[in-house]
Amino acid sequence: EAGVTQSPTHLIKTRGQQVTLRCSPISGHTSVYWYQQALGLGLQFLLWYDEGEERNRGNFPPRFSGRQFPNYSSELNVNALELEDSALYLCASSPGTGEVAETQYFGPGTRLLVL
Amino acid sequence: GESVGLHLPTLSVQEGDNSIINCAYSNSASDYFIWYKQESGKGPQFIIDIRSNMDKRQGQRVTVLLNKTVKHLSLQIAATQPGDSAVYFCAENNRGGSYIPTFGRGTSLIVHP
Numbered sequence: 001e002a003g004v005t006q007s008p009t010h011l012i013k014t015r016g017q018q019v020t021l022r023c024s025p026i027s028g029h030t031s032v033y034w035y036q037q038a039l040g041l042g043l044q045f046l047l048w049y050d051e052g053e054e055r056n057r058g059n060f061p062p063r064f065s066g067r068q069f070p071n072y073s074s075e076l077n078v079n080a081l082e083l084e085d086s087a088l089y090l091c092a093s094s095p096g097t098g099e100v101a102e103t104q105y106f107g108p109g110t111r112l113l114v115l
Numbered sequence: 116g117e118s119v120g121l122h123l124p125t126l127s128v129q130e131g132d133n134s135i136i137n138c139a140y141s142n143s144a145s146d147y148f149i150w151y152k153q154e155s156g157k158g159p160q161f162i163i164d165i166r167s168n169m170d171k172r173q174g175q176r177v178t179v180l181l182n183k184t185v186k187h188l189s190l191q192i193a194a195t196q197p198g199d200s201a202v203y204f205c206a207e208n209n210r211g212g213s214y215i216p217t218f219g220r221g222t223s224l225i226v227h228p
Contacts, residue, residue, distance in 0.1 A: 004158075006158075033215070040220075041220060042204070042218045042219055042220040042221065043159070043204070043218040045215045048215060056215055058215075090158050090159070092158075103149060103161055103164055104149075104161075104216065105161060106151075106158035106159045106160070106161075107158050108157055108158045109157070109158045
């Protein structure tokens with residue numbers, strides 16, 4: 001069974017540009033989570049989608065947004081990139097059965113460098 | 116939200132030794148805990164989890180211990196191997212919470228052959 005996949009693996013952008021990151025969850029999982037992992041820091045929660053709807057949002061500015069598609073894949077969009085947006089962006093999925101505190105399974109991440 | 120922290124940022128061990136990685140959590144409402152392993156350049160990999168109605172759970176070469184009294188979590192790795200070298204994160208979550216786990220910064224485990 002395939003795990004969580006993310007694309008692209010690496011990305012280089014310049015300040016002010018926009019970027020779209022993609023994630024495909026494990027087959028059968030309906031919940032998708034996005035995290036930012038800056039160098040030397042822990043995972044910071046960005047967004048949670050379940051059944052196509054945004055369920056929760058972390059403490060990030062509105063230029064971080066996303067969506068979930070009917071096939072449960074997801075996109076993370078970041079507008080007006082800033083240098084401090086350089087990080088590893090991780091996507092995770094969980095079954096989304098409605099049971100609280102589910103295990104999340106992570107993808108390999110997209111490493112974004114903003115110059 | 117409340118934070119989850121790790122006592123030791125770096126742990127160096129010899130191959131074959133047992134490793135113990137510790138984690139302190141501060142949210143007394145947390146009832147679900149997870150350990151992840153993250154190798155360089157990769158995403159976190161689920162290792163083992165434990166719910167608050169248990170104080171010990173064993174996996175393959177790993178054991179997680181939960182002490183709710185002092186809000187402490189540990190991951191024990193038996194017969195540590197060079198392939199165990201990675202950053203280990205603990206995460207906590209709770210029923211009725213935001214469904215979003217809180218992660219610690221991680222402990223770097225270095226296994227010397």
